[in-house]
Amino acid sequence: MPVITLVHHDGRRDALDVPPGTSIMHAAIAAGIDGIVGECGGSAMCATCHVYVAEGKMDQLPPVDAVEDAMLDSTACERKPESRLSCQLRVTEEFDGLVLFLPEQQV
Amino acid sequence: MATTHSFAPTSDIDPFAEQYILDPYPFHQEMREGGPVVWLEKWNVFAVARYEQVQTVLADWQTFCSGGGVGLADLRHGGAWRKPSALLETDPPDHTANRAIISRVLSPAVLRDLRSTFEEEAVRFADRALAAGTIEATSELAEAFPMKVFADAVGIRPDGREHLVAYGNMVFNGMGPRNELFERAWANAEEVIEWVAAACQRKALAEDGLGARIYESADAGVVDEVHAALIVRSFLSAGIDTTTYAIGNALFCFAQNPEQWSRIRSDKALVKPAFEELMRFESPFQTFFRTAASDAEIAGVRIPKDSKIMLSVGAANRDPRKWTDPDTFDIARNTKGHVGFGAGIHGCVGQMIARLEVETLLTALADRAERIELAGEPVRQLHNTLRGFERLPMRFQA
Numbered sequence: 001m002p003v004i005t006l007v008h009h010d011g012r013r014d015a016l017d018v019p020p021g022t023s024i025m026h027a028a029i030a031a032g033i034d035g036i037v038g039e040c041g042g043s044a045m046c047a048t049c050h051v052y053v054a055e056g057k058m059d060q061l062p063p064v065d066a067v068e069d070a071m072l073d074s075t076a077c078e079r080k081p082e083s084r085l086s087c088q089l090r091v092t093e094e095f096d097g098l099v100l101f102l103p104e105q106q107v
Numbered sequence: 108m109a110t111t112h113s114f115a116p117t118s119d120i121d122p123f124a125e126q127y128i129l130d131p132y133p134f135h136q137e138m139r140e141g142g143p144v145v146w147l148e149k150w151n152v153f154a155v156a157r158y159e160q161v162q163t164v165l166a167d168w169q170t171f172c173s174g175g176g177v178g179l180a181d182l183r184h185g186g187a188w189r190k191p192s193a194l195l196e197t198d199p200p201d202h203t204a205n206r207a208i209i210s211r212v213l214s215p216a217v218l219r220d221l222r223s224t225f226e227e228e229a230v231r232f233a234d235r236a237l238a239a240g241t242i243e244a245t246s247e248l249a250e251a252f253p254m255k256v257f258a259d260a261v262g263i264r265p266d267g268r269e270h271l272v273a274y275g276n277m278v279f280n281g282m283g284p285r286n287e288l289f290e291r292a293w294a295n296a297e298e299v300i301e302w303v304a305a306a307c308q309r310k311a312l313a314e315d316g317l318g319a320r321i322y323e324s325a326d327a328g329v330v331d332e333v334h335a336a337l338i339v340r341s342f343l344s345a346g347i348d349t350t351t352y353a354i355g356n357a358l359f360c361f362a363q364n365p366e367q368w369s370r371i372r373s374d375k376a377l378v379k380p381a382f383e384e385l386m387r388f389e390s391p392f393q394t395f396f397r398t399a400a401s402d403a404e405i406a407g408v409r410i411p412k413d414s415k416i417m418l419s420v421g422a423a424n425r426d427p428r429k430w431t432d433p434d435t436f437d438i439a440r441n442t443k444g445h446v447g448f449g450a451g452i453h454g455c456v457g458q459m460i461a462r463l464e465v466e467t468l469l470t471a472l473a474d475r476a477e478r479i480e481l482a483g484e485p486v487r488q489l490h491n492t493l494r495g496f497e498r499l500p501m502r503f504q505a
Contacts, residue, residue: 029443039462041444043454047215066207067452074214 002096006051008035009104018091024100025049025087035102042087044068048106049086050075054099058082061089077103113407115144115153122147122154122394122417123283123491131393131494132434135422143406144416150179150284152396152415153405156422158429158446160405164397164418165450171416173453174198175398178282178492179415183398188281189300192344193337194456202452208324209338209456212317218463221260225467228256233471236503241482244501249354252468253347257460261342262316263306270302275348276490282395283491307339318342342457350461352391352488352495353382357469359499360385360436362481367438372473381438382465386424386447388436393421393494395449420446421494478504 001017004024008014018027028036028049037048044067053061061084064072068088072079086100118141120134121127127134138145138156145154155161164171176182176196191197193205232252236242254268263271273295280292305311309332312318318339325335361368371377396415403410410416423446425433431440448455455461472479483500 026444038443040458041446041448041450041454043448043450043452043456043458045210045213045454045456045459066203067210070207070211071214073211074216076215 002091002093002098004091004095005097005099006033006035007099007101009102018095020092022091023087024051024089024091025085027091028086035106036086037106038087039107040087044071044085044088047071047074047076047085050077050103050106051084051086051089051100052080052103053082053084054101055082057098058084060094064088075103076105076107115146115408116141117148118145118154119149120145120147120154121149122419123150123286123288125489128489128491128494129487131421132425135419135425138419139422139426139428142408144408144410147417150417152179152417153408153410154417154419155405156419156426158423158426161418161420161423161446162444162450163405164416165446165453168198168452170400170403171397172198172400173202173397174400175413175415176282177395177397177453179284179396179417181398181413181415190337192341193334194341195345195453199452205330205334205338206452206456208321208329209341211324212320213456213460215459217317218459221460222463222467224259225256225463226471228252229467229471232468233475236472236501237475237505240504241500241502244358244499245351245355245496248358248468248501249351249496249499250347252354253350253464256464257346257350260317260460261339261346262313262318263343264311267302267306270299270306271343271347272351273299274303274344275346275351278344279348279492280490286491288489288491303340303343304336306343307336309335312339345455346457346460348493349391349455349457350464352493353385353461353465354468355496355499356389356391356494357382357385357465358479358501359481359485359496360389362479362501364436365478365480367436368473368479370438371469372477375470375473377438378466378469378473379462380442382462382469383442383445383447384436384438384440385465387430387442387445388424389494390421390424390445390447391493391495392447392449392455394419394492420449472503475505476503478502480504 006014025038040046143160276292309322399410399414448458482502486498488497
């Protein structure tokens with residue numbers, strides 16, 4: 001099963017086993033990760049599952065669509081080129097080893 | 108019998124019959140226990156009522172499309188009474204482009220700006236309710252509050268807003284069959300449709316409202332004027348009735364559960380999770396449909412191309428396979444994953460503004476009313492799709 005590492009703002013690290021087909025937001029919520037809120041349940045409406053993708057990995061992920069792009073402009077912490085909404089990242093085997101950094105706050 | 112597919116058990120349940128509408132929960136249970144997919148012989152449609160299958164269908168928008176309409180009729184085969192919704196009844200890529208426009212207009216940043224206005228209005232409504240003591244809460248709070256704050260935010264003209272309630276009624280009753288409820292909702296259709304079409308036009312909208320911002324996308328060349336009007340229409344059809352029923356259901360649930368009202372009074376941080384529980388426990392939006400875009404399969408059951416599939420989100424939100432004590436209203440429970448707003452690419456685009464409306468109103472009421480209780484027999488709204496109250500006499504005590 002693909003393993004995704006979430007790095008909290010304070011440096012804590014959580015490794016999640018994420019079944020393929022599951023979004024990283026859902027996996028994080030299920031694991032009780034406090035740095036991901038996901039208020040809208042994965043409809044790309046609340047921008048509270050914001051993550052920063054580790055350097056050099058953006059190209060390996062599915063592209064940002066127009067809806068996610070609109071919502072990324074509303075994140076509580078600064079939008080960067082490596083910003084994604086984790087609800088839009090549905091895990092495949094290729095995600096194994098991905099490292100994501102959590103912003104200081106989501107709301 | 109060695110077949111690769113199982114068959115959906117046949118059920119005589121009619122989700123549009125009065126008995127079902129008044130108390131859907133025993134029927135939900137029967138559908139859930141019937142199997143992962145059941146066949147509703149009365150309407151020749153499949154139905155899914157278990158949480159897992161509802162999620163599966165919502166997630167797989169390629170196979171279970173919305174372009175055939177989200178009601179009982181197949182819009183592609185003469186079932187349409189209006190130009191299909193730019194959001195609800197459209198599939199990607201058109202859907203993605205339209206949704207991005209409305210997402211930007213309803214973004215968290217925009218909502219942060221609206222919050223203080225909503226809070227001020229909520230205080231006014233709550234003060235009035237407390238001063239009156241006893242009110243008919245459907246008309247005076249549940250309808251009046253969104254009709255004020257939401258319609259103001261969109262920038263809709265102040266006169267004639269009752270047409271918004273009527274229009275929502277037409278749209279959502281229109282997702283069911285052409286029964287008596289449908290006919291009743293459509294009694295004044297011509298006038299309502301005309302009013303709504305006029306209210307969606309650029310010149311009819313306030314310059315600083317959310318509706319005008321949709322037209323800015325047209326100016327930027329992202330959509331044409333016709334589509335901009337259709338996207339604004341989505342605000343008008345989906346934004347009032349749904350929230351109205353959510354507010355009414357909230358007041359009813361708290362009147363029935365005074366200890367939970369005391370809890371949110373003592374800790375306002377509980378208002379947010381309480382609303383999620385309300386959406387799970389008494390989902391205002393009970394059912395909608397998808398259409399199989401190709402031959403498909405749900406939990407081993409073969410679903411032929413063009414079949415209509417009814418999704419009972421109300422039943423999924425009380426599926427004991429997913430929820431512990433599903434029939435208990437408990438504002439402290441973990442409600443993550445409820446499908447009261449749908450889920451996936453068609454998940455309610457107005458959900459964050461709906462949250463803001465209900466949260467501000469409940470907070471203002473909780474700040475003021477030590478007790479809220481029924482002041483008479485509530486009357487359920489008979490409705491093909493939504494669950495809520497036609498009349499809700501309530502008493503508020505400081």
